[in-house]
Amino acid sequence: MDFGDITKIKPTGASRQTAQQDKLGYQGVAASHAMAQTDEKRMRNYKTIIQSVAQKYKIDAALIAAIISRESRAGNTIKDTGGFGDYDPVRKAYNAFGLMQVDINPNGGNHSAVGTWDSKEHLDQATGYLIDFIGKFQTDFSQWKKEEQLMGGIAAYNIGNLRVRSYPHVDVNTTGGDYANDVVARAQWYKKNGYP
Known part of the structure; x- marks a missing residue:
């Protein structure tokens, strides 16, 4: 399957809300790159398995890293929660699991956690x-370019396919209002820094 080329996308990068995670005084692609770089040393622990999975699925390792x-x-x-994240105080339970935070909320994705959180x-x-x-x-929006898909x-x-209905406004409902644009900007950084 051809997923498109992340280097051909011109992302807007991280929103101010997302950039605040690292107390950055700026937003956009530069903020996404800074956050990717901050995570790079820890990312090395997973580089081998990232590359293995990327090769299996024929997808950019940089995108998985991002x-x-x-x-x-x-x-x-x-790491201190056994791999669980996105705590929901109403349900008193976590919504997601693992490095890529698979949605385990029964009212959300309702997926089962597979393997250990870093496996x-x-x-x-x-x-x-x-x-x-x-x-x-690619099926529902076949008129979109590969990179748009x-x-x-x-x-x-991040939010399920039914909440993404138009391009370029794919992030209207995503966390921080920037999920895809931030992930692609981070992926572009990782692609230039050891994750082909």
């Missing part, structure tokens, strides 16, 4: 979901 950076800051935000099995599961979302956009699939990984 989602790991966005979702768990390369494990930094979840190849987890990355395999999560990347499979990402590819399924991209495939939905890729952006839709990335946004859907």
Whole structure:
């Protein structure tokens, strides 16, 4: 499957809200790149399994790394919770699991956690979901360019495909209002820095 070329996308990068995670006084692509770079040392722990899963699915390793950076800051935000994240105080339970934060909320994605939070099995599961979302956009929005379908699939990984309905406004409903644009900007940084 041809997923499009992340280097051909001109993302807007991280929103001010997302950039605040690192207390950055700026937003946009520069903020996304700074956050990706902050996570790079931790990301090295997973580079081998990222590359293995990327090769299996024929998808950019940089894109997997970028989602790991966005979702768990390369494990930094979840290592003390056994890999669980996105705590819901109403349900008194976590909504997501693993480096790529697969949605385990019964009212959301309702997926089962596969493998340990930092395992190849987890990355395999999560990347499979990402590819399924991209495939939905390739089918449902066949008039979109491959890169636009890729952006839709990335946004859907965050909020589900039914909440992404138009391009270039794929991030209207995503966390921070920037999910796909931030992930692609981070992926572009990782692609230039060791994750082909």
